[in-house]
Amino acid sequence: MELVEGTHESLLRSSAGTDVGRRREENQDSFGLIESDNYKIYIVADGMGGAKGGAVASQLAIKTIREELKNYSTVTPDILSEIILEANDAIFQHSLEDPALSGMGTTIVVFLFVGTALHILHVGDSRAYRLRVGKLERLTEDHTLVSELVKAGAISESQAENHPVSHMLTRSLGPSTEVRVDCVTLKDGPVRGDKYLLCSDGLYNMVSPEKMREILSSKSTDEAVELLLSEANKNGGTDNITVLVVEVTENYPVGLEDISVEPIEIEEQITHSPPPVRINLRKALGAGVVVFLGGIILGSVIFNNRPIPAPNTGVLSTVKSTPPKPELEKPTISTMLYESSPELLSVVRQSETGGLGEVEKENIRRRLASVQQRLEGVNTKLSLTSVRGSIPSLVQTNSLQITTLEEALSSLKTDLDIAARTLSIWFGRKKRIEIEDPVSLSTEISISSPEVKQKRDEFDTISWNYLKAAEEFRIRPTDSTLEQRVTDLIKERSDKVRELVSVMRDAINSALSQADSSVSRLTIEQDSLMQKISRLKNDNEFLNSLQLKTDDEILGLRRELETERAALEIEARELKELLQ
Numbered sequence: 001m002e003l004v005e006g007t008h009e010s011l012l013r014s015s016a017g018t019d020v021g022r023r024r025e026e027n028q029d030s031f032g033l034i035e036s037d038n039y040k041i042y043i044v045a046d047g048m049g050g051a052k053g054g055a056v057a058s059q060l061a062i063k064t065i066r067e068e069l070k071n072y073s074t075v076t077p078d079i080l081s082e083i084i085l086e087a088n089d090a091i092f093q094h095s096l097e098d099p100a101l102s103g104m105g106t107t108i109v110v111f112l113f114v115g116t117a118l119h120i121l122h123v124g125d126s127r128a129y130r131l132r133v134g135k136l137e138r139l140t141e142d143h144t145l146v147s148e149l150v151k152a153g154a155i156s157e158s159q160a161e162n163h164p165v166s167h168m169l170t171r172s173l174g175p176s177t178e179v180r181v182d183c184v185t186l187k188d189g190p191v192r193g194d195k196y197l198l199c200s201d202g203l204y205n206m207v208s209p210e211k212m213r214e215i216l217s218s219k220s221t222d223e224a225v226e227l228l229l230s231e232a233n234k235n236g237g238t239d240n241i242t243v244l245v246v247e248v249t250e251n252y253p254v255g256l257e258d259i260s261v262e263p264i265e266i267e268e269q270i271t272h273s274p275p276p277v278r279i280n281l282r283k284a285l286g287a288g289v290v291v292f293l294g295g296i297i298l299g300s301v302i303f304n305n306r307p308i309p310a311p312n313t314g315v316l317s318t319v320k321s322t323p324p325k326p327e328l329e330k331p332t333i334s335t336m337l338y339e340s341s342p343e344l345l346s347v348v349r350q351s352e353t354g355g356l357g358e359v360e361k362e363n364i365r366r367r368l369a370s371v372q373q374r375l376e377g378v379n380t381k382l383s384l385t386s387v388r389g390s391i392p393s394l395v396q397t398n399s400l401q402i403t404t405l406e407e408a409l410s411s412l413k414t415d416l417d418i419a420a421r422t423l424s425i426w427f428g429r430k431k432r433i434e435i436e437d438p439v440s441l442s443t444e445i446s447i448s449s450p451e452v453k454q455k456r457d458e459f460d461t462i463s464w465n466y467l468k469a470a471e472e473f474r475i476r477p478t479d480s481t482l483e484q485r486v487t488d489l490i491k492e493r494s495d496k497v498r499e500l501v502s503v504m505r506d507a508i509n510s511a512l513s514q515a516d517s518s519v520s521r522l523t524i525e526q527d528s529l530m531q532k533i534s535r536l537k538n539d540n541e542f543l544n545s546l547q548l549k550t551d552d553e554i555l556g557l558r559r560e561l562e563t564e565r566a567a568l569e570i571e572a573r574e575l576k577e578l579l580q
Contacts, residue, residue, distance in 0.1 A: 022237030028054035049104030091174030105174030143171035202239035423515035
């Protein structure tokens with residue numbers, strides 16, 4: 001657990017902290033505190049993607065914002081929105097430079113205090129809350145598929161709470177050049193006594209709103225941060241947890257009595273054309289129907305982070321170590337693992353004394369996958385160094401392939417969005433069959449299920465016969481034959497309802513399985529396309545750089561690549577031996 005207390009400036013007091021949680025091996029969350037004489041900015045980012053990609057993305061977002069702010073004496077929501085876009089571009093470009101970081105991204109939620117105004121900018125599912133006079137209110141709307149389904153009326157708020165796709169993001173910084181930043185401008189604050197909370201989903205998924213309200217109401221900012229982190233861990237700590245609390249002190253010039261309370265006003269700041277639904281799966285691994293959730297990690301994609309030093313504020317998160325360049329001598333597995341991934345040193349030592357646990361084996365598998373990916377990239381570069389005379393035509397061919405693949409990717413993302421929505425609809429029906437009239441629900445399901453339609457037709461026929469017999473019996477109430485006929489039809493009708501429900505359950509389960517398979521298949525295809533596009537773009541960048549090199553420089557480059565290949569092959573072999 002890492003905690004930092006913000007400046008005890010007379011108007012605002014802040015504290016922040018982050019914790020890896022109980023289920024994750026590294027912390028991919030980051031937070032930042034940026035202050036000047038004219039504004040104060042507080043940031044929480046929750047990264048995603050690969051072994052280290054999430055950490056890189058979340059920390060790079062904060063670093064970029066910090067550096068870009070140096071160009072402005074004051075900041076407006078429009079300016080900050082543009083700066084967040086710069087952070088998006090920085091993450092995207094960085095992912096192109098390193099195949100291991102392909103598809104990385106991060107959520108972000110920001111408080112911007114300027115004068116007596118508060119603006120909240122956000123992308124993704126990290127949240128902002130306000131505590132005022134003992135009441136806790138949520139100030140942001142999650143950019144998730146489930147949130148969109150609720151807005152569209154496809155599912156209810158109660159269905160959304162435990163929905164299997166509740167963590168599928170529709171927006172994040174980094175995976176694409178296109179993103180939309182939402183801005184919430186508070187028209188009724190801040191005022192004296194308010195407390196504002198920024199947090200990653202690792203908090204609100206583990207701690208109830210009532211418990212958050214209780215802690216924020218009764219504790220100082222630093223105590224509240226520590227207790228909220230502790231409470232999330234106590235309740236399972238399934239994800240990284242980051243909490244940032246800002247208190248409006250008694251010295252603040254605006255009080256509740258000074259404002260006319262108006263509803264919170266939300267402004268959407270559209271900066272590029274809206275992106276298609278991007279599904280980021282990390283956390284969804286814990287939800288019910290989830291095979292597809294693990295797949296939607298957008299390639300290797302989904303969540304992590306790292307630190308950004310600053311002169312007058314702090315940013316906490318996991319530090320990403322840099323792998324050493326291979327040496328001419330044969331590197332040892334112990335040295336390489338220690339320098340590039342210190343947590344694996346214990347793995348090596350354990351293997352030497354006789355035993356590896358599942359956690360240690362998983363660490364090795366991750367490292368091996370990364371090494372193999374780097375090895376593939378090195379081999380590709382080596383092959384390209386021998387085709388100098390064909391570089392222009394190769395670049396052109398690659399560019400045409402990229403265009404074709406990007407068109408296919410766009411179409412596939414649409415299909416994936418439809419498949420994910422279909423999955424959510426059928427999951428909703430699975431919930432509804434337990435609480436709604438099954439006969440009414442069967443009308444929906446019969447459209448896509450011949451078996452349900454058949455049973456519904458049988459039920460309708462018996463119901464019609466029952467109504468006719470009941471009407472005849474009403475006219476001739478002493479007719480015992482009719483009475484028995486009505487009794488038999490009532491029982492037969494009840495039996496048909498049970499049969500209908502059974503067939504409906506089978507149809508729902510079958511549709512869920514098919515939708516799940518479709519999402520998984522489309523996700524794999526999407527990941528494959530994204531990797532191909534990334535490789536082709538990297539190849540073109542490398543080819544273009546070759547054109548600027550002399551023959552001697554290319555020869556030297558080949559020697560460096562061959563040395564790197566040899567080192568990677570050694571490491572891959574020794575990692576495989578550790579797993580045997």
